[in-house]
Amino acid sequence: MSTHGELKEIAWKANRELPASGLVIQTFGNASAFDRRRGVFAIKPSGVPFKALAAEDMVIVDLESRVVEGKLRPSSDTKTHAVLYRAWHDIGGIVHTHSLYASAWAQAMEPIPVLGTTHADYLAQDIPCTDVMNDEMVKGDYEEETGHQILKTFATLSHKEVEMVLVACHGPFTWGNSAEKALENSIMLEQIAHMAYLALQINPDTPRLKRSLLRKHYERKHGPEAYYGQYDDTSAPRKTT
Amino acid sequence: MSTHGELKEIAWKANRELPASGLVIQTFGNASAFDRRRGVFAIKPSGVPFKALAAEDMVIVDLESRVVEGKLRPSSDTKTHAVLYRAWHDIGGIVHTHSLYASAWAQAMEPIPVLGTTHADYLAQDIPCTDVMNDEMVKGDYEEETGHQILKTFATLSHKEVEMVLVACHGPFTWGNSAEKALENSIMLEQIAHMAYLALQINPDTPRLKRSLLRKHYERKHGPEAYYGQYDDTSAPRKTT
Amino acid sequence: MSTHGELKEIAWKANRELPASGLVIQTFGNASAFDRRRGVFAIKPSGVPFKALAAEDMVIVDLESRVVEGKLRPSSDTKTHAVLYRAWHDIGGIVHTHSLYASAWAQAMEPIPVLGTTHADYLAQDIPCTDVMNDEMVKGDYEEETGHQILKTFATLSHKEVEMVLVACHGPFTWGNSAEKALENSIMLEQIAHMAYLALQINPDTPRLKRSLLRKHYERKHGPEAYYGQYDDTSAPRKTT
């Protein structure tokens, strides 16, 4: 019996939700769940259709991307996940998709501007887009370099305040204190990307949300005085103290 | 046993329909139902996922937003609902969503122009958009001020003839003589917002509906001589006499 | 027992498909089926939600729009149907919707240009849009005049070759040799309207389909030498001889 049964279960549930939530088709996308104590994470096997997935099939990998347990080859994006878990010990899950609107923004190589309170309920700034990787990085250890490209983008950003990024020309990665929260962030990123797309089609000069509204919405959900959600709700109002 | 069982049931049914009708995802959005006689309303608890909601969970709140009955914290938008119920005694329900097209128009800070008869079947003018709140209002009692911002927009409009509004940078609020009617208005607002978006993409110079057509469609459904719907249908042809 | 049971059944089936096919929400839209021999048609009652409809509820109306059988008030668009049945004895059904893309084109007051073979498989020219009605017509017998406005548009068009029209500022009407065929035309009109919308967003200068391709696709389905569909298929290859 697996010593990582629970971790596999958590990763599997997040992966299973990806097609159900309309974020991925075919074998695109992957979710992982991190066990901080043991220093391993469970991730989707590569190229396996979602409907054929069982919790058993999740691959347990260490922070150097070496398979610890599992019969299948892990996701080709495993090294990107590993880089982020190594750098950010306090996250518990990562989700990568090729969802339509977020990927379109990534292909357009533009950050998603914060235009409304739906966005501000999740993060208090634009959703960043990485630079395009240079040719050496692409030809080198590509998936590892994808992780480094993300870290570079967060040199001056907090990964606790901004739990999502667009990898230029590619698609979104999101994370959170659990795989479930990372999944929620992927779902919301797609919604925010869609809404910003529409607002800019209606009015190409739509200005960014003013600072007071931006802080208000972010703080009422995530600030030390957060009052959104229930008092005993550990997942909803993330205190940043 | 609750003295507000029926009211909770009504509010719960409207809330339950929000994700089913495609208007909200995650915990966004809320519906409330007003008991005019008792001066209280039932509203969704804050941050609780819709699929986990039971009629029991609805929170009963008075017009000063004080919890009268219920174990959960009411929606963070409760004060906005209370302001509207205090000002407009003749409405019976309010719905707030972040539906995609209506929210995109709100982010673009533009009223939705009346371009066709689908719109005119519901209201005989543009769907208004509030001004952006000033910083003092945002930093003050924000949700209460959101209500006042809506009332300000209706200083020269009838809330019986226009049962919907876009709160700038945020999203739509709708109301009606019942929670069910408020929900119908939210569904139609999203449809009208979508249709106007498409028409203006096809022809950015699409003119507003001419006055005669506008009055005709509105009056045949809502005027004193309304002939849409069934004779004994209390909900459909709203007589404004 | 009704003498019009079969006719009601046919009309009911077409109405029931309207929300299922995504063409209507709420109580918008209506389908009717014509009994040429008896000179009556069955039509949806006004303002009744589709899910509550039973075949029984269909209203039987004569060509002067007088109720012949039925307890409910017929659709407010009944007179428009009657005008078309009076003028075009050889049609068997009419469908009216407020489907999103077709209505957006109608609001933009533009005919849908024939840009591809999907369109040409159904008709060999642009989908016409009526002129906007003048104020006297609107203030007069509005629904009757809507029918006349459609007939005016077909003064130089064959209603057998073009089984659909956009009523300016309003939405589409389609017809066919049966209610089922009228419904199919409504579904295809929405698809064609969507596809033309997208093509013109990709390339605003997309030219009309060249004449040889247009005739080829139309003729292989509808011409005297039609070879699309099965030999014994009475509905698919409509011979125009």
Place this chain on the structure above:
Amino acid sequence: MSTHGELKEIAWKANRELPASGLVIQTFGNASAFDRRRGVFAIKPSGVPFKALAAEDMVIVDLESRVVEGKLRPSSDTKTHAVLYRAWHDIGGIVHTHSLYASAWAQAMEPIPVLGTTHADYLAQDIPCTDVMNDEMVKGDYEEETGHQILKTFATLSHKEVEMVLVACHGPFTWGNSAEKALENSIMLEQIAHMAYLALQINPDTPRLKRSLLRKHYERKHGPEAYYGQYDDTSAPRKTT
């Protein structure tokens, strides 16, 4: 009992998936499966609704488009399939649809530029669009000429590296080493067409994917050193050696 039972079953499964995957409505679209050894293929009968289809109904046709087995008339596009099977003996299935975004690009007569890694995961260049057929071809053996028009487009392209094409003014054809793979290519083409559409709406100057990224993504899935998918997975990493 049929000697082609298995082939019919394969073709039927692919056809059945067409409406389920949202690629076709009504009777549009068709899938075929090729039996290289016997030199015949199974294809959808013409104009039959997808939900009424049984595996039995598939028509067995030889490479000259003569019916070998089956009571129904084969798809009107049969000759196009036959031309491709004659020219490309190494493919096992073909799918034709009128899916919305791919058909819109075809109507706009523009190849779909490679803008991101989702596209590059499937092919390392733009998705080609044929020239518009000249009038003689249209008036001649139209469906046969459609095949030749596709072959002309592939005069300087590998049909193993590019398994999809837009037929100008019409819609997409895709193929692969099996009918199932051809279907997957149709699904991905629609996704890629949609994503490119959105990216160019966001930024009309979105540049093509740089060559290093393009090769990287294509090679990791399809190159001799492919490492996407499972080791024993015969369908996923297509080796091109």
